Amino acid sequence: MKQILHIFRKDVRRLWIEILLSVVAAALFAWVIPKSWMVGPIWMQNPYQEIAVLANLLLPLSWGLLIARLIHGEVLVGDRQFWITRPYEWPKLLAAKVLFIALFVYLPFLLMEVSILWQAGFSPLSYVPGIFYRLLLISLVFFPLIGLATVTSNLARMVLTLLGIFVIFLFLVSGIAFSTRGDSERWTFSPVPWGGIVTVAFALLVCGAVIVLQYARRRVVVARLLLGSTPFLVLLVSWLCNTGLTVDHAYPAAAQIDASVIRMIPFDQDDRGKACFACSRSESEHSVLNNMNPGAKKWAVIKVKVRSSGVAAGDRWQLDAFRPTLTPASGAPLKLDWQQGQQTFDKPDQPNSFHYEVLDVLIPRADYERLKSSPLTLHLDFALTEARPAWSRQFPLPEGKFMIPEFASCATMANRPVETLGILAVDCRFPLRAPQLTTVSATETIGPCGAAPAQTADRALPVYETVLGDFDTAPADFGISPMEERQFLGSPNNNAITIINGKTVNDAQASRLCPGTPVVVTQYRKVRAVQTGMTIENYRLAAQ
Amino acid sequence: MNAAIRTENLEKHFGRTAALDGVSLAVPEGAIYALVGRNGAGKTTLMKLLMNILRPSRGTAQVLNADATRLAGKGFCGIGYVSENQQLPDWMTVGALLDFCRPFYPTWDRALAGELVAQFDLPLDRRLRQLSRGMRMKAAFVSALAYRPRLIVLDEPFSGLDPLVRDELVDSLLELAGESTIFISSHDLAEIESLASHVGYLEEGHLLFSEEMSTLSERFRDVTVTLPEAAAARADFPAACIDVQIAGPVVRFVHTQYEGAATERQVAEAFPSALSIVYDPMPLRAIFLAVAKSQRDRARLAQTNARTVNV
Numbered sequence: 001m002k003q004i005l006h007i008f009r010k011d012v013r014r015l016w017i018e019i020l021l022s023v024v025a026a027a028l029f030a031w032v033i034p035k036s037w038m039v040g041p042i043w044m045q046n047p048y049q050e051i052a053v054l055a056n057l058l059l060p061l062s063w064g065l066l067i068a069r070l071i072h073g074e075v076l077v078g079d080r081q082f083w084i085t086r087p088y089e090w091p092k093l094l095a096a097k098v099l100f101i102a103l104f105v106y107l108p109f110l111l112m113e114v115s116i117l118w119q120a121g122f123s124p125l126s127y128v129p130g131i132f133y134r135l136l137l138i139s140l141v142f143f144p145l146i147g148l149a150t151v152t153s154n155l156a157r158m159v160l161t162l163l164g165i166f167v168i169f170l171f172l173v174s175g176i177a178f179s180t181r182g183d184s185e186r187w188t189f190s191p192v193p194w195g196g197i198v199t200v201a202f203a204l205l206v207c208g209a210v211i212v213l214q215y216a217r218r219r220v221v222v223a224r225l226l227l228g229s230t231p232f233l234v235l236l237v238s239w240l241c242n243t244g245l246t247v248d249h250a251y252p253a254a255a256q257i258d259a260s261v262i263r264m265i266p267f268d269q270d271d272r273g274k275a276c277f278a279c280s281r282s283e284s285e286h287s288v289l290n291n292m293n294p295g296a297k298k299w300a301v302i303k304v305k306v307r308s309s310g311v312a313a314g315d316r317w318q319l320d321a322f323r324p325t326l327t328p329a330s331g332a333p334l335k336l337d338w339q340q341g342q343q344t345f346d347k348p349d350q351p352n353s354f355h356y357e358v359l360d361v362l363i364p365r366a367d368y369e370r371l372k373s374s375p376l377t378l379h380l381d382f383a384l385t386e387a388r389p390a391w392s393r394q395f396p397l398p399e400g401k402f403m404i405p406e407f408a409s410c411a412t413m414a415n416r417p418v419e420t421l422g423i424l425a426v427d428c429r430f431p432l433r434a435p436q437l438t439t440v441s442a443t444e445t446i447g448p449c450g451a452a453p454a455q456t457a458d459r460a461l462p463v464y465e466t467v468l469g470d471f472d473t474a475p476a477d478f479g480i481s482p483m484e485e486r487q488f489l490g491s492p493n494n495n496a497i498t499i500i501n502g503k504t505v506n507d508a509q510a511s512r513l514c515p516g517t518p519v520v521v522t523q524y525r526k527v528r529a530v531q532t533g534m535t536i537e538n539y540r541l542a543a544q
Numbered sequence: 545m546n547a548a549i550r551t552e553n554l555e556k557h558f559g560r561t562a563a564l565d566g567v568s569l570a571v572p573e574g575a576i577y578a579l580v581g582r583n584g585a586g587k588t589t590l591m592k593l594l595m596n597i598l599r600p601s602r603g604t605a606q607v608l609n610a611d612a613t614r615l616a617g618k619g620f621c622g623i624g625y626v627s628e629n630q631q632l633p634d635w636m637t638v639g640a641l642l643d644f645c646r647p648f649y650p651t652w653d654r655a656l657a658g659e660l661v662a663q664f665d666l667p668l669d670r671r672l673r674q675l676s677r678g679m680r681m682k683a684a685f686v687s688a689l690a691y692r693p694r695l696i697v698l699d700e701p702f703s704g705l706d707p708l709v710r711d712e713l714v715d716s717l718l719e720l721a722g723e724s725t726i727f728i729s730s731h732d733l734a735e736i737e738s739l740a741s742h743v744g745y746l747e748e749g750h751l752l753f754s755e756e757m758s759t760l761s762e763r764f765r766d767v768t769v770t771l772p773e774a775a776a777a778r779a780d781f782p783a784a785c786i787d788v789q790i791a792g793p794v795v796r797f798v799h800t801q802y803e804g805a806a807t808e809r810q811v812a813e814a815f816p817s818a819l820s821i822v823y824d825p826m827p828l829r830a831i832f833l834a835v836a837k838s839q840r841d842r843a844r845l846a847q848t849n850a851r852t853v854n855v
Contacts, residue, residue, distance in 0.1 A: 003648070006647050010644055073633075075631075079597045080629045081630075082684075085595050085623070085625040086648055087621045087648045088617065089616070090616070090617070
């Protein structure tokens with residue numbers, strides 16, 4: 001312990017300026033971020049936002065500088081260092097560095113998080129696991145920085161290496177984005193709830209191994225190779241977490257006779273699939289063919305309309321992913337990989353009404369060309385999550401800042417004059433992470449806001465509803481600021497089309513959210529995850 | 545004999561280049577062992593292997609009866625290592641350096657440190673980066689000697705220093721001689737000769753000899769044979785005779801296995817008509833040059849023979 005403290009004291013004496021800079025940056029961040037949260041009319045400039053941008057840059061830079069200077073105090077690269085022939089015991093040297101980083105990097109970060117949570121109106125004591133989980137997540141920045149410092153001999157080399165990594169990363173990302181355009185969402189589907197945690201843990205483990213290896217053995221070449229391969233190893237683990245095997249594990253097949261499971265039904269049996277090459281998956285059904293898009297050469301997007309049946313009142317089913325299989329009359333079936341879905345299904349609260357959702361099914365272009373002329377059997381496997389309301393709150397939509405206790409700190413951005421134009425957007429900040437699956441709904445007012453606000457019971461008016469969050473169970477999200485921001489506009493949700501009494505109602509330009517309108521916030525809890533399927537016989541792909 | 549350092553067939557390869565090739569040596573406790581050799585002979589590599597800065601490709605090295613590859617942490621409490629290339633914590637003052645080093649060593653002698661600081665005239669309040677090379681080396685010496693290490697390993701410590709600083713450093717080493725084993729590499733043969741009790745000669749990774757200075761001085765003789773008439777070139781010189789030079793009636797060579805009367809009798813028999821044969825003791829520098837030259841000539845001869853065979 002004596003040696004640990006001795007080395008620690010030496011580092012403090014040496015790096016007091018860097019420590020001061022880092023602490024000042026953390027204090028600045030904690031001070032300016034809450035002030036930068038916008039309140040009031042959208043056109044009003046918040047002067048703190050520019051300082052907040054600066055603080056967002058300054059803080060990671062000060063961490064990087066402090067960590068690099070600390071580790072390079074006893075350089076682990078090369079054979080001319082004074083300390084390597086002195087009675088340093090590597091575990092104690094490492095412990096001294098860990099103590100330093102804990103006190104001057106992690107602790108200020110922790111205090112900064114607590115302060116921002118407090119200023120946002122949340123008691124930090126209610127979020128202790130999340131706060132500590134964020135310390136783990138922020139290690140995804142610190143550990144690679146420490147690892148990089150252990151395999152470089154000085155700050156200049158470390159900065160150059162970081163720049164090199166950044167350039168390579170940009171090159172790779174743009175290369176991947178270019179070559180996979182049109183199916184990029186296939187990469188984002190994470191079917192297992194623990195996939196993210198496993199990937200984080202693995203990344204930290206590899207970086208930790210590099211750090212320990214360097215301190216214990218100073219095997220620079222091995223450590224550099226290991227550190228350099230970390231992103232690829234992490235990608236591999238991430239991929240392993242997302243394979244079909246893990247989907248089957250995370251979403252067990254529902255029993256055929258289980259009446260409590262949602263049934264997925266083709267919306268229109270006679271509807272021919274409409275193909276759209278290289279359409280973004282969020283684009284409308286009638287996307288324009290863009291031959292300049294490289295994805296057009298690889299993928300065709302088939303629009304498949306589905307609706308649901310058998311959803312219990314209050315329940316909400318989220319379609320997390322789907323897996324298409326196309327079987328021609330003759331020939332082998334084409335079984336594709338899991339693709340991400342984002343749709344939700346619930347029991348319509350109005351009689352004789354139902355929702356349908358459009359799935360964008362990606363099919364390799366070559367297979368599309370091969371199969372388009374023959375009738376097919378289209379089978380879709382669905383990975384679905386059932387959710388039930390955990391709690392629900394109703395309150396009149398206020399103007400300005402307001403709190404939803406233990407849930408979010410929000411502010412409305414009004415469109416002046418609010419009396420006629422209503423609320424333009426609602427900006428909410430959630431402590432530590434985006435919320436668990438939550439719906440926010442309000443009945444919109446048609447016409448100016450001056451009249452009495454719409455009431456939820458008025459079924460003739462369009463209902464504004466937005467879905468926030470997901471079923472991720474991690475207690476916190478990655479980030480520097482502990483407040484996760486989500487903004488939702490006071491305009492109709494265009495993702496779902498509402499049909500009332502057989503008439504499509506999707507033109508609500510004159511409708512708006514008005515102050516005082518009752519808002520219902522409902523948070524859901526995950527009940528189960530199941531796999532189910534749907535088959536469409538005699539399915540034909542559209543000819544182009 | 546207790547050896548402070550012992551190596552057995554120590555090898556170190558950097559890619560295809562053998563920096564050290566089968567080096568076996570023993571440095572007795574209490575000795576001042578001088579490792580000499582040309583630039584690139586492998587002296588620094590050997591020292592780094594002994595200090596566990598590099599790992600050997602083959603062979604073993606023992607330092608203070610411990611495997612050198614396991615030398616770490618407390619193992620360095622009894623070792624003082626100073627190298628001409630060592631990177632000191634330049635941001636520290638001399639005083640801070642000594643204060644920082646002190647707690648690492650249970651045997652740190654404050655009085656000795658104070659004496660050395662005074663002897664070297666070191667300014668305690670100056671940062672190391674502000675000091676001259678000589679002063680920095682003095683500071684490194686104080687930090688490596690103040691705990692009276694059992695083994696002092698010095699890699700070219702006098703390189704580039706002015707004679708006054710060199711003398712001060714040598715004096716400080718001599719004060720510790722006896723209680724410490726000193727293993728020193730140097731180009732400065734004259735300085736080494738006044739200091740060393742043992743010497744090893746390293747040439748292109750091979751240890752050509754390793755012995756006590758007194759034995760070495762006894763073993764090497766500069767022999768001058770004066771003949772009545774110009775001597776013809778002859779190839780029958782024994783292997784112990786190196787650096788043979790013939791200038792008219794005078795034949796000069798270095799005898800590497802001089803054993804007094806027995807050797808003188810053999811030489812007299814080899815030159816029966818000699819008018820005079822003179823045996824002169826050799827300084828270390830002359831021995832070093834003769835051996836180096838002989839090695840170079842042998843290497844050239846081997847290359848020539850190889851070419852002839854190939855043709």
